[in-house]
Amino acid sequence: MSITSDQLFRQLQKQLMPLYTIIGDELLLAMEAADAIRNHARQHGYTERDIFTVDHRFDWSNLQRWKSQSSLFGERRILDLRIPTGKPGKEGSNAIEALCQNQSADTITLIMLPKIDKQTQTNKWFKTLEQSSVMVTADPIEYSRLANWIQQRLDIQGQQIAPDTLQFLVNKVEGNLLAAQQEIKKLALLYPSGMLSFEQVKDAVLDVARYDVFSLPEAMLTADTMRYTRILEGLQGEGTPPPLILSTLTEPIRTLLLIHQALDAGKPLAQALKDSRVWNQQQKIMAAAVKRLPSRLLLRALVHAASIDRIIKGIAQGDIWNELLQLGLRLTTRQSFMH
Known part of the structure; x- marks a missing residue:
């Protein structure tokens, strides 16, 4: 079949x-x-x-x-x-x-x-x-079907966009489904359900903010403490939603843990990176990070991320931005912070 x-x-x-x-x-x-x-x-x-x-x-x-x-x-x-x-x-x-x-x-x-x-x-x-x-x-989606594919994904998260805005989004992702999925998830994190305006979609896709949220994990992985701090302060000043920042930071942490598990099972690093679906452009950064960051530290970072998520949802008390800073410092300086 x-x-x-x-x-x-x-x-x-x-x-x-x-x-x-x-x-x-x-x-x-x-x-x-x-x-x-x-x-x-x-x-x-x-x-x-x-x-x-x-x-x-x-x-x-x-x-x-x-x-x-x-x-x-x-x-x-x-x-x-x-x-x-x-x-x-x-x-x-x-x-x-x-x-x-x-x-x-x-x-x-x-x-x-x-x-x-x-x-x-x-x-x-x-x-x-x-x-x-x-x-x-699992074949590539033809360009003629891409608009319908994106709209179905938006429907799942309760969001709709006008046909001209949908076409704008199609043109920007250029048939790259991974890029399209990233933009769709970003819209869910940035905006509530309902009809999205062209301006909302344009701002999210073009990423016109002075500080790019997606460069934050790179600063964390490369142990660039100053850059991490500077970008986070910029994101706070521009009102970037904390859920988007937290999601962007936790994804590479989970990937690093998967790579550690593969290495512990005897796989070579190159194979572990491939199995964890690390893009070619990121492999050098991730390879260096997995050597620098032990799995026990990454696990503690995930626990910390879970506590930040509770603060964001109002379940726990705390300063969200300070906790996001401490999460990054935990992995850029390899220091353990008590929570």
Whole structure:
């Protein structure tokens, strides 16, 4: 069965299948599809998850050992198999065919592939996968469909924009779904539900503020204390919403923790960065940050971020801007602050 990422939600509501393949080069859609499958599987009791990323050194016998262990203990598990090259090789081809032929009720298998060329599509392993799994395509959104895609995302967060404003947004993101999703989330953080004006959308997208909120995490990650302090003071002076700042800071902290977990599991740094979906332009900064910031410090930073969120929501007392400053200083100076 082959479906688009848009059709996945309806398929999951009907029946959770034992084998899913996500195929395509649109990173955002692939990430969202994988998250939807994993979340749905967890709701059905598949709480354990193991990730295997295939590279030229990958030992396919590890997969068989994992399957045997899973059968032995009878636990409900998620097998997350990632093949970034789309070429499993002879041994991998046989292993994939075996996976298709020996599906079990206690395992949800998720295989992630890039876009596959036509020649590879004729191979036996791919044809077997095509016949045995729910194949979810994550292809780029055509320009003609992008406006409708953006409007659907805005509808989910209860926001609407006029057609000319929507076209302005389409032109600014230039078909980059990750950039489009970032702008859509930014609108949710900046403005309440309802109709958004052209001025509101323009100000958010063009980021006309003197201090750019999205340069704040870079200052934090590069341990530039002075720059972090200066940008934060500028954002405060311009009335930038604290939820947007907090969200922007916590995302890279969580990513660094994922990288640490991968390194602890024995993965090389380059692979850990790739698996954590760190963009090429950010890899150098993130690689330096993960070496500088231990996981225990990052965990404390997330706890601190949670306390700031409570202050923002009015559940707890405190000075929001001072806490945002202390959060940054925690990671730019590697000092521990008591809260």
